[in-house]
Amino acid sequence: MENDKSRETSPAGDGRPLVRCKPIHRRQLLLRPVDVEKLAPEGHPVRAIWELVGTLDLKPFYTEIGALEGEAGRPVWDPQILISLWIYAYKDGVSSAREITRLCDYHPAYQWLTGMEVVNYHTLADFRIHHKKALDRLFIGVLGVLSHQGLISLKRVMHDGTKVKASAADKSFRRKATLEAHLERARAQVVQRGDPRLEPESQRVARARQRALREKQERLKQALTELKQVEDSRSKALAKGEKKKEVRVSATDPEARVMLQAKGAHGPSYNVQISTDAKAKVIVGVGVSQSSSDAGELEPAVERVEGNLGKKPEQMVVDAAYPTQEAIEALAREGIDLIGPLPERRKASWDPLKRRGVSSDFYPQAFSYDPGSDRYTCPAGKVLVFETQEKQGGWVRHRYRARLTDCRVCPFQAQCCPKTKKGRSLVRMEQTPELAAFQAKMETEEAKEIYKQRAEVAEFPNAWIKEKIGLRQFRLRGLVKVTTEALWACLTYNICQWIRLCWRPQRWVQA
Numbered sequence: 001m002e003n004d005k006s007r008e009t010s011p012a013g014d015g016r017p018l019v020r021c022k023p024i025h026r027r028q029l030l031l032r033p034v035d036v037e038k039l040a041p042e043g044h045p046v047r048a049i050w051e052l053v054g055t056l057d058l059k060p061f062y063t064e065i066g067a068l069e070g071e072a073g074r075p076v077w078d079p080q081i082l083i084s085l086w087i088y089a090y091k092d093g094v095s096s097a098r099e100i101t102r103l104c105d106y107h108p109a110y111q112w113l114t115g116m117e118v119v120n121y122h123t124l125a126d127f128r129i130h131h132k133k134a135l136d137r138l139f140i141g142v143l144g145v146l147s148h149q150g151l152i153s154l155k156r157v158m159h160d161g162t163k164v165k166a167s168a169a170d171k172s173f174r175r176k177a178t179l180e181a182h183l184e185r186a187r188a189q190v191v192q193r194g195d196p197r198l199e200p201e202s203q204r205v206a207r208a209r210q211r212a213l214r215e216k217q218e219r220l221k222q223a224l225t226e227l228k229q230v231e232d233s234r235s236k237a238l239a240k241g242e243k244k245k246e247v248r249v250s251a252t253d254p255e256a257r258v259m260l261q262a263k264g265a266h267g268p269s270y271n272v273q274i275s276t277d278a279k280a281k282v283i284v285g286v287g288v289s290q291s292s293s294d295a296g297e298l299e300p301a302v303e304r305v306e307g308n309l310g311k312k313p314e315q316m317v318v319d320a321a322y323p324t325q326e327a328i329e330a331l332a333r334e335g336i337d338l339i340g341p342l343p344e345r346r347k348a349s350w351d352p353l354k355r356r357g358v359s360s361d362f363y364p365q366a367f368s369y370d371p372g373s374d375r376y377t378c379p380a381g382k383v384l385v386f387e388t389q390e391k392q393g394g395w396v397r398h399r400y401r402a403r404l405t406d407c408r409v410c411p412f413q414a415q416c417c418p419k420t421k422k423g424r425s426l427v428r429m430e431q432t433p434e435l436a437a438f439q440a441k442m443e444t445e446e447a448k449e450i451y452k453q454r455a456e457v458a459e460f461p462n463a464w465i466k467e468k469i470g471l472r473q474f475r476l477r478g479l480v481k482v483t484t485e486a487l488w489a490c491l492t493y494n495i496c497q498w499i500r501l502c503w504r505p506q507r508w509v510q511a
């Protein structure tokens, strides 16, 4: 009896008779019958998940199973169980295969799913990453169910991106020379491990160490390949006038990139792009990008939605990062109504003129433009005629130039164009027709009202995935694997929406 509270005197010291507490017995073995069916009561979400997954087309998951009836080999876990386990675990914010295995041991919902069996964590971990294509099909299958239930209309799709931390530390970022040195060391270690003079060790340990070294070598090789890609993109940025920065890549997750997080900190991350149908906040498209900027992500998002549901959204609502000139033109071509803030126009800078020694009296405002003849007249009364035009960020740059013969003999040349070899030039900026139409639309009250709804719809799944599912940091590494992990999270989110909005337990349906 471990908690026998019998005492000679009452613990309250008030002179009353001794207290009598209920004893507990820990040193015993019990055998109790378990009604597995009752581990998950009717209306429990685990039943909803099992029921929904059972109605979906799981053929792609079954085709890869090698264990066949009538042939040698152990039976495998049914994909319906493994999918349901992962969805239920993600729903509860559990993203670790080891944790699910532990939960299978005692948690009633997991025990109900597995029929009181425990699924090995290797099986769970392998299943999560090895079925990307089948998982894509499953995601589409769930969208089909939600569409059939009238939860998706594609009349208005809100799109947004969210940065999720990669499974790599800030300190894992290395320069090219350091990566090469590490790779050389890893190669030497692989050779050394083959030396028979080394202390003998069990075959299992030797194999594990050899595999770990091989994987490290592969990661370092990949890091050097990624570093080359980053260097190439930096050289393009340098050509556009950006500052030179030292290139580093993570030796742990070479495909992760340093991005600005929500609270202003920088860290290795991926950019998760989510498209949400406004009707019932269902996620209709998910992708992961290595770019820290959302510019350029709108067209791929539209393609993903079309690939998943067979048609394009009628309207896309986005924040200020997305409406680039290219995106505005592309969506106009596709007939998709784009709602979002206008792309910011870079402020006019007089620095280049200052550097060339041009006096402020001869800045562009000193020249008069005649739209009829499409010419400028300079302060000396000479004309500047149209020379070239180019598109830049939603604007067309029209360049005009004075005749060199006029400028050479001009008394103002020293102040107006001291170093020119071609005659004074200036640029007139004009909006492209697409940008002008977009600007006119965004000035209407209707467009402003639609845009006000964006944050509530677009940021809801982002917050839900981070807060409820706990996807603040990826567990997996590499673009393909983190995309799969993001897909599991979004699939779970959609199934939870289905449970919330559509599912009724069988008993209620029959009643």
Ligand code: SF4
Pocket: 378, 379, 380, 381, 382, 402, 406, 407, 408, 410, 411, 412, 413, 416, 417, 424
């Ligand atoms: S330098 Fe050429 S452009 Fe400038 S004021 Fe004289 S003629 Fe006009």
